[in-house]
Amino acid sequence: MKDFLGDLDLTSAVGKIQDILEKIDKVQLNIAVTGESGSGKSSFINAFRRLGDEDPDSAPTDVVQCTKEPTAYPHPDYPNVTLWDLPGIGTTQFKADKYLVDVKFERYDFFIIVASQRFRECNVELATEIQKMKKNFYFIRNQIDNDIRNEKRKREFNEEKVLEAIRQDCIKGLGQANAADVFLISCHDLGLYDFNRLLDHIEEDLPNQKRHALLLAVPPITMEILQKKKEALRTRIWMVALASGAMAAVPIPGLSISVDLGILVSEIKSYYIAFNLDLKAEIKYVIKFSDFGPNVVAQLLGASSRVAGVESTAEYLFSLIPVIGSAIAAGMSFATTYYMLNKCLDDLANDANNVLMKARSTHAE
Structure with missing residues (x-):
C-alpha cells in the first residue's frame, strides 16, 4: 500500500484509486x-x-x-x-x-x-x-x-x-x-x-x-475469450481491495463493511455483465440485475460472507489501536476483499464456461 499510495492521507488515497478505476472504465x-x-x-x-x-x-x-x-x-x-x-x-x-x-x-x-x-x-x-x-x-x-x-x-x-x-x-x-x-x-x-x-x-x-x-x-463466445476476460477482470482486483484496505484503517464503526459491500456489489455485477450471465439457466446463481445488492453478495459468497462479518468487527477494533492497529485492520480488509473477489470471479467464470459448453452441445445436436 505504501509503495502505491506514497504519503497520501486515507481520503486522498481512496480518491486516487477510484480515479484510476474510473479512467480505466471510461x-x-x-x-x-x-x-x-x-x-x-x-x-x-x-x-x-x-x-x-x-x-x-x-x-x-x-x-x-x-x-x-x-x-x-x-x-x-x-x-x-x-x-x-x-x-x-x-x-x-x-x-x-x-x-x-x-x-x-x-x-x-x-x-x-x-x-x-x-x-x-x-x-x-x-x-x-x-x-x-x-x-x-x-x-x-x-x-x-x-x-x-x-x-x-x-x-x-x-x-x-x-x-x-x-x-x-x-x-x-x-x-x-x-x-x-x-x-x-x-x-x-x-x-x-x-x-x-x-x-x-x-x-x-x-x-x-x-x-x-x-x-x-x-x-464471450469461446473458451479462449472467457479466459482472456477472466484475466482482464482479475488485474483490477488488487486495486479494488487496496481501496477497501485504506478505508478499513479509518476508525468509524460500520464504515469498512459498508464500503466493502458496495465494492463487492459493484465488482461482482461487472463480472456478470462481462460474462453475459444474467438470467442464464445453466449458471449456479440466477440473479436479476434489479435484485443486485448486499444480499446477493452473501448468496454468491456463502460462508465466506459470514467470515467477512466477523473480520469487519475485528477490523474496527484493530483500527482503534494507534498506527499498528490501523495497519492490521487495513491488511485484514485488503485480504478479505481480495479473497472474496477472486473466489467469485472463479465461480462465475466456471458458470460462463458451463453456459458456453451447453450452448455448443445444443448447437451441435
Missing part, C-alpha cells in the same frame, strides 16, 4: 467497420455487440445500401466502446483518400474491412490509404458458413483445405495492400473459424487500457 475505443455494401458490416457490428439483426438498437441489415454516413453504435453494456458503421465502398465514385477524410479517419482506433466474396481493388486502395495514415486495419472475409455449406455437397470435402483455399485467394487479391493475413468468420456464429485469431491480433496492436476495454466488450 477509456474510449472506436472501431471502424467498412467494406462493400452487402458484405455483412452491420451483421458483424450486431454480433460483436451481442445483438441479433432484428433486436432494438441493432444496426440495420437491409439488402439495399443503408449507411450514407458514419453511424455510431455504442456497446449496450460498455458505452465507452463504439463500433462505427461506415458508408459502403466499391462504387464508381469511390476514392480511398477522400473517403477516409469524409469519414473522419482520425477518430478511429483501427479499421475492420469486411468482404463477403473475394476482396476487390477498392479494398486494396482503402487499405493502402489507411497504412499511409498510420492506422491498423484487419481484413475479414465474412459468410464463411455459406461457403462451407456449398462445398459440403462435393464428394471429397475437406473443411481445412476449403478454408485455406479461401484465405489464400483473398490474400492473393490483396497483394498490393501487404496483407499478411485474412480472418475468416461467420457473423451467425463468431465462435467459429478465425475470430479468436482476429482478437489476438487486435490485442497485440492496442495499448493496455484500450485492450482492456476491448476484452470486456467482446462477446
Whole structure:
C-alpha cells in the first residue's frame, strides 16, 4: 500500500484509486467497420455487440445500401466502446483518400474491412490509404458458413483445405495492400473459424487500457475469450481491495463493511455483465440485475460472507489501536476483499464456461 499510495492521507488515497478505476472504465475505443455494401458490416457490428439483426438498437441489415454516413453504435453494456458503421465502398465514385477524410479517419482506433466474396481493388486502395495514415486495419472475409455449406455437397470435402483455399485467394487479391493475413468468420456464429485469431491480433496492436476495454466488450463466445476476460477482470482486483484496505484503517464503526459491500456489489455485477450471465439457466446463481445488492453478495459468497462479518468487527477494533492497529485492520480488509473477489470471479467464470459448453452441445445436436 505504501509503495502505491506514497504519503497520501486515507481520503486522498481512496480518491486516487477510484480515479484510476474510473479512467480505466471510461477509456474510449472506436472501431471502424467498412467494406462493400452487402458484405455483412452491420451483421458483424450486431454480433460483436451481442445483438441479433432484428433486436432494438441493432444496426440495420437491409439488402439495399443503408449507411450514407458514419453511424455510431455504442456497446449496450460498455458505452465507452463504439463500433462505427461506415458508408459502403466499391462504387464508381469511390476514392480511398477522400473517403477516409469524409469519414473522419482520425477518430478511429483501427479499421475492420469486411468482404463477403473475394476482396476487390477498392479494398486494396482503402487499405493502402489507411497504412499511409498510420492506422491498423484487419481484413475479414465474412459468410464463411455459406461457403462451407456449398462445398459440403462435393464428394471429397475437406473443411481445412476449403478454408485455406479461401484465405489464400483473398490474400492473393490483396497483394498490393501487404496483407499478411485474412480472418475468416461467420457473423451467425463468431465462435467459429478465425475470430479468436482476429482478437489476438487486435490485442497485440492496442495499448493496455484500450485492450482492456476491448476484452470486456467482446462477446464471450469461446473458451479462449472467457479466459482472456477472466484475466482482464482479475488485474483490477488488487486495486479494488487496496481501496477497501485504506478505508478499513479509518476508525468509524460500520464504515469498512459498508464500503466493502458496495465494492463487492459493484465488482461482482461487472463480472456478470462481462460474462453475459444474467438470467442464464445453466449458471449456479440466477440473479436479476434489479435484485443486485448486499444480499446477493452473501448468496454468491456463502460462508465466506459470514467470515467477512466477523473480520469487519475485528477490523474496527484493530483500527482503534494507534498506527499498528490501523495497519492490521487495513491488511485484514485488503485480504478479505481480495479473497472474496477472486473466489467469485472463479465461480462465475466456471458458470460462463458451463453456459458456453451447453450452448455448443445444443448447437451441435
